[in-house]
Amino acid sequence: MPHLDEIQQAILDGRLDAIAELPVPESYRGVTVHADEVDMFEGLESQGKDPRRSLHVDEVPTPELGPGEALVAVMASAINYNTVWTSIFEPIPTFTFLRKYGKLSPLAKRHDLPYHVVGSDLSGVVLRTGAGVHNWKPGDEVVAHCLNVELEGPDGHNDTMLDTEQRIWGFETNFGGLAEVALVKANQLMPKPAHLTWEEAASPGLVNSTAYRQLVSRNGADMKQGDVVLIWGASGGLGSYATQYALNGGAIPVCVVSSPEKAEICRKLGAELIIDRTAEGYQFWKNENEQDPKEWQRFGAKIRELTGGEDPDIVFEHPGRETFGASVYAARKGGTIVTCASTSGYLHQYDNRYLWMNLKRIIGSHFANYRESWEANRLIAKGLIHPTLSKTYSLEETGQAALDVHRNAHQGKVGVLALAPEEGLGVRDEELRAKHLDGINAFRGA
Structure with a gap:
């Protein structure tokens, strides 16, 4: 579309004052799932469902702009696990969310469409x-x-996360960030960190804010200096930020990973206590219905071996079913298990004796409120927390990017270029970038 080309060129040329004078395009390209395809994976196990089949790049109409909202030209976005869930229509098709939202008001009705523009991260103008x-x-x-x-x-x-109409943009709403244009509420916006490229700036949003609330905030684990923090998937999209927060906050991370390569990434971040669960051969489940407490005990012993005899004050949980029994067991007496996801299954099982008799707590944590997100972004902007971008795809390759995340064939975060024609653009503060280049690139090529 010529108007979108003009907007793109103005941004690339740094003529941001001209944006207000350029017409908004009537349509744009977005990554979508289609309501008439929600049964396409029927009969398949989750791992057999291929996002490349369900994610499309379509030309879609630009939505009407409502009060308190903003239209953003998207330079880059990123893949989160909620995009994977959307693409494989689990646990339910997201059109269920859109239909419910559409009933809220005439303005919300815009979101109830036979297609869903996905994506919960962006950087742009x-x-x-x-x-x-x-x-x-x-x-x-x-x-x-x-x-x-x-x-x-x-x-x-x-706490805005407790709003009765709280939703995740791009997952439970339409017009998400994996597109050339996105519709957001103005209170979703934060300043782009000036020392980062478009793709680097887009990648922390969801996972960085989630990790901040889950681990640092009083609404989560309220981590303090000296806490031993067990972090599952410590080199992944979420865990990589938890590892950084633990290190920056004076805590002692115990990083659980699944390969020597992932262990090396954690060492690059500064972590020293690392468990390669694949090398150790942990099998927390004997079969589909029965866990193995002896494996919990072996896991707990490994943690104490690394920490000098200390159990975790905090367990940073997100795998869910596969690990939750071990997490409840491993936390110290009076410790906290804080959970924000269930990527290996939603139905958790654990031995409640280890919880109640040892006065442990389970805290549910979901994304973050605006203040927590702002603080998390501020730390990125100051160079105290770094993006964990490992690879970037084009908008047309979003299906492949989502497949890589679905199969855990990635490290850190996976980015997607939208209007940015190539990587490396958008840096405004070269001096700050030079100071932190090693940290910014820690996951590159991993």
Whole structure:
């Protein structure tokens, strides 16, 4: 579309003041799933479902801009596990979310469509803002967090994650970030870190904010200096940020990984205590229905061997069914298991005697509120936490990118270019970047 070409060129040329004068395109390219294909994987196990079949790049109409909202020209985005879930229609097709949201109001009805533009991360430039927006203007370089709230009821006003109409943008709403244009609420926007490229800046959003709330915030584990923190998947998209937060906060991370290559990435981040669960051969389940407490004990003994006899104060949980029994067992007396996901299965089993008799706590943690997301992004902008981008794909290759995440064939975060024609663009602070280049590139090529 010529108008989108003009917007793209203005951004690449640094003519951000011109954005407000350029017309918004009537349509744009977005990565979608289709409502008439939700049964395409029927009968297949999860691992046999291929996102390359279900994710499409379509030309879609630009949505109407409502009050308190913004349209953003997306330079880059990233893959999260919620995009994988969307693409394989698990645990339910996301069209269920869109239909429910569409019933909320005439404006929300825009989201109930036979296609779903996916993606919960972006970096880009504000194109237009709706009525009532005063903190942002066309031409602002931004990133977006993925919390979508209405805040018309009282429940969300201490913690917006508790809003009765809390949703994850691009997963439970339409018009997500894996596209050339995205629709967000203005209170999702944050300043783009000036020392990062478009693809680097897009990659932390969801996982960085999630890790911050889960581990650092008072709403999560409230980590303190000296805490022993057991981190599952410590080199992955979520765990790589948890590892950085533990190290920066004076805690002692015990990093659980699945290969020597992933162990080496954790060492690059500065971690010293590492468990390669594949090399150790842990089998926490005897069969589909029965776990093996002896394996929990062997795992706990390995942790104490590394820590000098200490059990974890905090267990950073997200694999779910496969590991949850071991996590509850491994936490110290009075310790905390904080969970934000269940990538290996939602139905957790654990021996409650280890929980109640040892006064342990299980805390559920889901994404982050605006303040937590802002703080997490501020740490990125100051160079205290770094993006964990390992590889970048084109918009047309989003299906392959999602497949790599689905099969755990990736490290850190996987990026996707939208309007950015190539990697390496968008850096505004070369001096700060030079100071942190090793940290920024720690996952590159991994």
